[in-house]
Amino acid sequence: MAAEGSELRSPPATAAAAAPPPKRRKIEPSRRDRPSQVALDRDKVASSSSSLVSGTPPLRVDLNKVREAKRYAVFQAQHEGCLGSYKSFDSSDEHGLFYALDLGGTNFRVIRVQLGGREKRVVSQQYEEVAIPPHLMVGTSMELFDFIAAELESFVKTEGEDFHLPEGRQRELGFTFSFPVHQTSISSGTLIKWTKGFSINGTVGEDVVAELSRAMERQGLDMKVTALVNDTVGTLAGGRYVDNDVVAAVILGTGTNAAYVEHANAIPKWTGLLPRSGNMVINMEWGNFKSERLPRSDYDNALDFEKIVRRILLKLAHDASLFGDVVPTKLEQRFILRTPDMSAMHHDTSHDLKHLGAKLKDILGVADTSLEARYITLHVCDLVAERGASLAAAGIYGILKKLGRDKVPSDGSQKQRTVIALDGGLYEHYKKFRTCLEATLADLLGEEAASSVVVKLANDGSGIGAALLAASHSQYASVE
Ligand code: BGC
Numbered sequence: 001m002a003a004e005g006s007e008l009r010s011p012p013a014t015a016a017a018a019a020p021p022p023k024r025r026k027i028e029p030s031r032r033d034r035p036s037q038v039a040l041d042r043d044k045v046a047s048s049s050s051s052l053v054s055g056t057p058p059l060r061v062d063l064n065k066v067r068e069a070k071r072y073a074v075f076q077a078q079h080e081g082c083l084g085s086y087k088s089f090d091s092s093d094e095h096g097l098f099y100a101l102d103l104g105g106t107n108f109r110v111i112r113v114q115l116g117g118r119e120k121r122v123v124s125q126q127y128e129e130v131a132i133p134p135h136l137m138v139g140t141s142m143e144l145f146d147f148i149a150a151e152l153e154s155f156v157k158t159e160g161e162d163f164h165l166p167e168g169r170q171r172e173l174g175f176t177f178s179f180p181v182h183q184t185s186i187s188s189g190t191l192i193k194w195t196k197g198f199s200i201n202g203t204v205g206e207d208v209v210a211e212l213s214r215a216m217e218r219q220g221l222d223m224k225v226t227a228l229v230n231d232t233v234g235t236l237a238g239g240r241y242v243d244n245d246v247v248a249a250v251i252l253g254t255g256t257n258a259a260y261v262e263h264a265n266a267i268p269k270w271t272g273l274l275p276r277s278g279n280m281v282i283n284m285e286w287g288n289f290k291s292e293r294l295p296r297s298d299y300d301n302a303l304d305f306e307k308i309v310r311r312i313l314l315k316l317a318h319d320a321s322l323f324g325d326v327v328p329t330k331l332e333q334r335f336i337l338r339t340p341d342m343s344a345m346h347h348d349t350s351h352d353l354k355h356l357g358a359k360l361k362d363i364l365g366v367a368d369t370s371l372e373a374r375y376i377t378l379h380v381c382d383l384v385a386e387r388g389a390s391l392a393a394a395g396i397y398g399i400l401k402k403l404g405r406d407k408v409p410s411d412g413s414q415k416q417r418t419v420i421a422l423d424g425g426l427y428e429h430y431k432k433f434r435t436c437l438e439a440t441l442a443d444l445l446g447e448e449a450a451s452s453v454v455v456k457l458a459n460d461g462s463g464i465g466a467a468l469l470a471a472s473h474s475q476y477a478s479v480e
Pocket of ligand 1: 104177179196231251285
């Protein structure tokens with residue numbers, strides 16, 4: 001486990017081609033009021049184990065596999081493999097204007113928040129989302145960070161009257177960087193490897209905060225990075241800012257990962273001073289786990305949905321003439337089948353799966369698919385989504401077990417409410433995935449324990465969390 005020396009004193013109470021023009025979206029004020037809350041519901045267990053489409057065979061969660069995954073997740077959570085930063089979250093009372101930069105996929109987000117202390121919390125909030133031109137995802141480090149710094153600078157220029165920087169102060173920023181990093185301090189960390197389609201020369205082994213800071217200097221932007229966080233850690237911080245019962249944050253999007261709050265004395269590798277709160281945050285980087293204990297299929301080296309579904313369909317087209325005598329050439333094309341397309345096919349409830357058929361035609365150019373081929377495609381979507389959701393549920397269960405929150409107290413004491421903050425498009429937009437995840441988690445926990453566990457959508461929480469952590473590590477913190 002990589003340890004980070006610095007303790008978080010505060011918070012939170014709670015593929016190369018021509019570049020399309022970046023899309024922008026600006027939403028204000030705060031979206032914080034929106035997050036929905038999903039309590040585990042036993043009824044969903046039943047609904048997830050049978051297909052919604054009449055005529056398809058009911059699909060059941062394979063409990064043996066879930067149990068195996070559960071043992072694996074608990075093992076991982078308890079032993080090796082965690083790569084992370086140790087941080088503690090105490091409650092504090094941040095005030096002022098702080099920025100965040102959230103980089104973790106094909107879009108990045110720039111955010112500013114005006115914090116009003118314990119009482120007012122987030123007074124104003126604004127953000128902009130910017131698409132990264134594909135050629136910059138495979139270019140040089142300098143090109144990428146210069147692009148980001150330029151966008152950040154133009155965002156800073158639009159700072160309005162709702163935001164106040166005290167005279168003589170430098171703007172400060174929390175940097176959410178959602179790639180595997182060896183964190184060397186609260187505001188520095190070296191990139192271990194790029195993921196999520198990024199392949200950029202010259203960043204691996206470099207301090208990503210230094211890279212960003214140099215780009216801001218080149219841009220003439222006077223801003224200091226005071227916190228470097230993973231999106232899971234940012235989501236956890238943002239989640240706890242509004243709800244003290246949040247114990248873990250999970251991201252299920254282009255990448256996946258989890259972070260949780262651990263008792264510092266339960267971390268054998270921690271040799272530093274114990275934090276005041278007694279708590280630390282562990283960034284698990286659970287997407288990087290590989291283990292003999294977890295059954296792996298031929299498709300697992302391409303661990304994301306569209307690749308797995310596309311490869312299975314391709315194999316079926318080759319080996320079983322799924323789409324007739326000709327194998328659609330588009331099936332060989334990487335990234336052609338996106339998760340939203342898979343989700344749309346998977347949620348087709350028409351009796352003849354006509355929407356699924358239309359998708360196969362649009363995306364793969366396969367006209368006139370047989371009803372059987374459409375049902376098989378649906379079944380593949382079902383299996384792949386259900387397997388992924390079950391693994392994610394097993395991972396969450398592993399965390400709860402590690403924290404002793406997987407059971408009702410045997411001494412008769414009151415049940416503790418436990419909240420998991422969840423973010424990422426897969427969880428937010430893929431209903432069948434979400435339903436299966438919640439149902440499997442409820443199943444693993446059992447009815448009684450599940451009744452005190454809440455899975456909460458923490459939409460956009462990582463940016464706010466990063467701003468909070470930037471505030472708690474402000475260079476001016478001791479002045480106040
Ligand atoms: C990265 C993690 C990140 C996760 C979710 C993974 O690919 O390695 O650091 O937390 O994606 O964004």
